[in-house]
Amino acid sequence: MNGLGNEIIxxxxxxxxxxxxxxxxxxxxxxxxxxxxxxxxxxxxRTSGTFGYIExxxxxxxxxxACGNGMRCVVQAxxxxxxxxxxxxETLAGILTGDxxxxxxxxxxxxxxxxxxxxxxxxxxFIDTTGxxxxxxxxxAPILHTPSVVSMxxxxxxxxxxxxxxNYALDRFGPLLENHPIFPERANxxxxxxxxxxxxxxxxxxxxxxxxxxxxxAACAALVNGARTKRTGRKATVTLPGGDLLIEWAxxxxxxxxxxxxLEFAGVVDPATGVWSRDEEAA
Numbered sequence: 001m002n003g004l005g006n007e008i009i010x011x012x013x014x015x016x017x018x019x020x021x022x023x024x025x026x027x028x029x030x031x032x033x034x035x036x037x038x039x040x041x042x043x044x045x046r047t048s049g050t051f052g053y054i055e056x057x058x059x060x061x062x063x064x065x066a067c068g069n070g071m072r073c074v075v076q077a078x079x080x081x082x083x084x085x086x087x088x089x090e091t092l093a094g095i096l097t098g099d100x101x102x103x104x105x106x107x108x109x110x111x112x113x114x115x116x117x118x119x120x121x122x123x124x125x126f127i128d129t130t131g132x133x134x135x136x137x138x139x140x141a142p143i144l145h146t147p148s149v150v151s152m153x154x155x156x157x158x159x160x161x162x163x164x165x166x167n168y169a170l171d172r173f174g175p176l177l178e179n180h181p182i183f184p185e186r187a188n189x190x191x192x193x194x195x196x197x198x199x200x201x202x203x204x205x206x207x208x209x210x211x212x213x214x215x216x217x218a219a220c221a222a223l224v225n226g227a228r229t230k231r232t233g234r235k236a237t238v239t240l241p242g243g244d245l246l247i248e249w250a251x252x253x254x255x256x257x258x259x260x261x262x263l264e265f266a267g268v269v270d271p272a273t274g275v276w277s278r279d280e281e282a283a
Contacts, residue, residue: 001077003069003261005213005242007036010077011269013043014052020271022061027274029059034276037209040070041271046090051078053090058208066093066153068216068257072106074098076261093153107258110217113224113249114151122149123184130229134182136173144173144191148225152255154207155187156221160231165191165203174205190218192226198236200226213242220255223247
């Protein structure tokens with residue numbers, strides 16, 4: 001599936017006790033037909049009142065706490081299968097809810113943002129995380145500097161720029177910043193241009209996946225960081241390389257992400273080895 005071009009594999013692991021292995025994820029990502037950003041593995045519920053537990057695996061085999069575009073794909077896949085429109089899931093980031101609307105768009109409640117340096121987490125104390133000391137380039141003329149940082153269940157750094165986000169070599173800077181010592185759990189790195197109080201243009205280097213056409217939690221982080229630095233309001237369209245997401249930081253402090261999801265094809269995969277086959281009707 002894809003969420004605005006963010007390539008997602010939804011793996012139905014219900015009724016099983018095994019997990020998608022790191023080796024399988026790497027093998028699946030090695031095929032051009034199944035190259036992905038995240039695997040969303042649906043497991044049986046661990047907590048009463050939830051539909052299931054979602055394990056999120058990056059293309060490098062590491063685990064992620066949250067993935068907004070992936071959650072939309074999960075909701076759409078399950079809605080098509082069951083007819084149910086509303087879901088409650090458990091993830092490493094906590095309890096998340098998702099709803100498929102009548103127009104086909106899917107809204108996911110991504111929970112509350114966290115701003116404390118230990119919650120994000122950062123490796124050193126910053127009282128104010130609306131702008132931390134971090135830069136790329138010469139000290140007297142940095143290319144990127146002073147990002148706003150937040151956890152949306154996973155760590156995010158938003159670098160603010162006034163010009164075109166495509167003017168920056170994110171493919172070069174992304175890996176350096178993702179793995180900077182200030183981020184003990186690595187981080188998602190975004191470049192954001194505020195067009196107006198309700199419009200942000202965003203590019204993201206995704207932790208464990210690299211350059212991506214869309215990152216839902218990065219869009220949520222950009223809106224939250226924009227609102228708390230007075231660059232934006234609490235609701236905005238975030239334009240990503242793959243398209244637009246609507247993000248709202250609601251009065252109850254929860255962040256709501258709304259956007260599309262799309263089925264590309266279905267099949268069967270071995271979660272231990274990554275060997276897969278496409279369904280005949282979709283071949």
